[in-house]
Amino acid sequence: MNLPLTTNGLMKHLRNDCNVQISGRNQKQQLISYGYYHGYKGYRFVKNANNQLPYTNFSEVVAVIEYDNNMKAALYPNLMFIETAIKNIVCNSAVTRLRYGTFDYVYKERMNDNPANARLQLKRLNLRNSVYSKLSTRYKEEEKKDNQMVRHFYNRGEDAPLWVIFEILYLSDLASFFECLNISTMEEILKQLNMLDVSIDTNRGLLSNILYTIKALRNAVAHNNIIFDTRFKDRKINTALKRWVETETGIQNITLYSLVDYIIIICCLLKRIDFSNLRAKELLVQYKEQNQLLQNSVAPNIYNKIISQNVGAKIAALEAYLNS
Secondary structure, three states, X not given: OOOOOOXXXXXXXXXXXXXXXXXXXHHHHHHHHHOHHHHHHHHOEOXXXXXXXXXXXXXXXXXXXXXXXXXXXXXXXXXXXXXXXXXXXXXXXXXXXXXXXXXXXXXXXXXXXXXXXXXXXXXXXXXXXHHHHHHHXXXXXXXXXXXXXXHHHHOOOOOOEHHHHHHHOOHHHHHHHHHHOOHHHHXXXXXXOOOOOOOOOOOOOHHHHHHHXXXXXXXXXXXXXXXXXXXXXXXXXXXXXXXXXXXXXXXXXXOOOOHHHHHHHHHHHHHHHOOOOHHHHHHHHHHHHHXXXXXXXXXXXXXXXXXXXOHHHHHHHHHHHHHO
């Protein structure tokens, strides 16, 4: 096993073995700050290690890292806003007109259609198991905490209300919860979001497919993983989701192979839950600015590997959609 290299040794390795020029105190400090393994090793390629970026100077590596970090900073508050808003909409709709607002009661009253659908019943049972597991874990964790949200109810002999459950659900759990609701309740939620289109979304799964799709991006952003090349992508785009986004925006070729496609989907959601459109428009402005800054900071053969040719047309079409 080779001995670990010092920072000076890593700089020499970059110059001699990677053909990336790096020198001086400033770039040495940048290498220390960004890290060789998370920084250069993580950002030296697009999507996979075989698709190397042709860096010639460490300043270009820094530009790509900064582009990635700035896009995460732009996306994070919007993803949190979407998650909170959708949770509130789904939670409120799930308990509307019910006698009790607990998960058990919602499960019995709002997740009880299509009993012969074995796949759906298994999904509902798995959701119930997941909810109870998270409740027991949270109950134990709250033993020595001042904020005893779950214990507050169970120590009084009461079931936790649904809003408490939603506080501890992950985004994937929220998607699963929506999938498990009765068709009529799903339709009510989709109508609230102006997303009900039975000609495209025959199974009423559009919202859950959107949530599953952005979950991977949300987790990558929250955990400071690399996002500029969508290497976080964990699924192909759902056919109904693709058709809905393309019909909604007029933008074709939504594939999730480029970050711009995730920006488009997020903007579609923001347009539904932030009626001023300000969040979506600001996100698009930030994306355009970061693309321009990247273009000014790296060689064209690097920029063109990161930003595909159709991004400009998609941005223009998204602007038109948000202004309509």
